[in-house]
Amino acid sequence: xxxxxxxxxxxxxxxxxxxxxxxxxxxxxxxxxxxxxxxxxxxxxxxxxxxxxxxxxxxxxxxxxxxxxxxxxxxxxxxxxxxxxxxxxxxxxxxxxxxxxxxxxxxxxxxxxxxxxxxxxxxxxxxxxxxxxxxxxxxxxxxxx
Amino acid sequence: xxxxxxxxxxxxxxxxxxxxxxxxxxxxxxxxxxxxxxxxxxxxxxxxxxxxxxxxxxxxxxxxxxxxxxxxxxxxxxxxxxxxxxxxxxxxxxxxxxxxxxxxxxxxxxxxxxxxxxxxxxxxxxxxxxxxxxxxxxxxxxxxxxxxxxxxxxxxxxxxxxxxxxxxxxxxxxxxxxxxxxxxxxxxxxxxxxxxxxxxx
Numbered sequence: 001x002x003x004x005x006x007x008x009x010x011x012x013x014x015x016x017x018x019x020x021x022x023x024x025x026x027x028x029x030x031x032x033x034x035x036x037x038x039x040x041x042x043x044x045x046x047x048x049x050x051x052x053x054x055x056x057x058x059x060x061x062x063x064x065x066x067x068x069x070x071x072x073x074x075x076x077x078x079x080x081x082x083x084x085x086x087x088x089x090x091x092x093x094x095x096x097x098x099x100x101x102x103x104x105x106x107x108x109x110x111x112x113x114x115x116x117x118x119x120x121x122x123x124x125x126x127x128x129x130x131x132x133x134x135x136x137x138x139x140x141x142x143x144x145x
Numbered sequence: 146x147x148x149x150x151x152x153x154x155x156x157x158x159x160x161x162x163x164x165x166x167x168x169x170x171x172x173x174x175x176x177x178x179x180x181x182x183x184x185x186x187x188x189x190x191x192x193x194x195x196x197x198x199x200x201x202x203x204x205x206x207x208x209x210x211x212x213x214x215x216x217x218x219x220x221x222x223x224x225x226x227x228x229x230x231x232x233x234x235x236x237x238x239x240x241x242x243x244x245x246x247x248x249x250x251x252x253x254x255x256x257x258x259x260x261x262x263x264x265x266x267x268x269x270x271x272x273x274x275x276x277x278x279x280x281x282x283x284x285x286x287x288x289x290x291x292x293x294x295x296x297x298x299x300x301x302x303x304x305x306x307x308x309x310x311x312x313x314x315x316x317x318x319x320x321x322x323x324x325x326x327x328x329x330x331x332x333x334x335x336x337x338x339x340x341x342x343x344x345x346x
Binding site for chain 2: 005006007008009012013015016017020021023024027028030031035038039042043044045046047048049050051053054055057058059060061062063064065068074075076079096098099102103
């Protein structure tokens with residue numbers, strides 16, 4: 001069956017049921033052909049509804065509580081090392097510069113740019129640093145990074 | 146709080162608290178997160194809307210991801226057999242909780258219904274684990290073969306979702322990391338149910 005942009009193979013669902021053990025297989029075999037089709041359709045609809053719903057999950061929302069159409073700025077080292085300084089300044093620092101200047105001096109703001117350039121330089125030249133940052137993944141916490 | 150939880154009352158209380166805690170909070174406020182409930186997210190007078198108006202700079206609004214997933218998990222399950230399946234899951238649980246002989250025989254009571262998102266997983270696994278005793282006691286009258294097939298098919302998906310729920314509740318997790326976990330969950334469910342995503346082009 002196919003709903004919107006997803007397709008589920010009927011045999012795949014039957015295999016999924018049988019993968020849950022011989023008990024599940026016995027319950028399935030006890031059904032007549034019509035009920036088997038019905039149960040496969042129900043499970044397939046459930047799966048597609050679940051995946052479609054999860055695809056639309058996004059934490060950042062706009063003023064109407066709809067998903068925000070742009071991503072949050074990069075903050076983790078493994079993200080920052082692949083952002084060019086010009087892009088970092090334009091897309092991250094400039095957006096928040098007014099806010100920084102409320103509490104920080106111009107010099108301190110420029111230090112952020114310098115820190116970013118230094119991070120990229122160390123990533124390029126220092127093998128140990130590169131190895132550490134390359135090991136960071138989705139499970140690395142902000143404070144650990 | 147012993148008064149009504151309207152957005153205005155919550156807003157006044159929150160402002161009073163934050164003013165006492167840190168008077169400059171309106172300048173430093175970066176983000177406001179909520180459970181997505183209307184009192185929180187209402188576009189005209191929701192608490193988050195009021196907070197973003199009083200903040201000096203742009204505030205990132207966040208709708209708690211586990212709360213969003215909770216809505217999806219519940220609505221997907223309620224879609225099975227037009228809602229009859231989930232209704233049976235819970236009414237069956239209530240019935241089993243009153244079967245004292247069965248409880249003594251199994252040495253365990255069916256989990257109590259709660260609104261927590263992990264509940265469906267606990268109850269489905271309970272049915273699977275004590276299937277023989279439950280079927281023998283109820284003489285197969287209360288649970289059909291089709292009901293058991295759906296239970297066995299749905300339980301692993303709910304298991305996977307609960308694992309992701311636990312990860313998403315980590316206190317130091319970033320929003321960007323949450324997205325990775327959701328994508329991983331979608332990938333797992335796509336594999337579990339053999340879903341093929343069709344390229345629109």
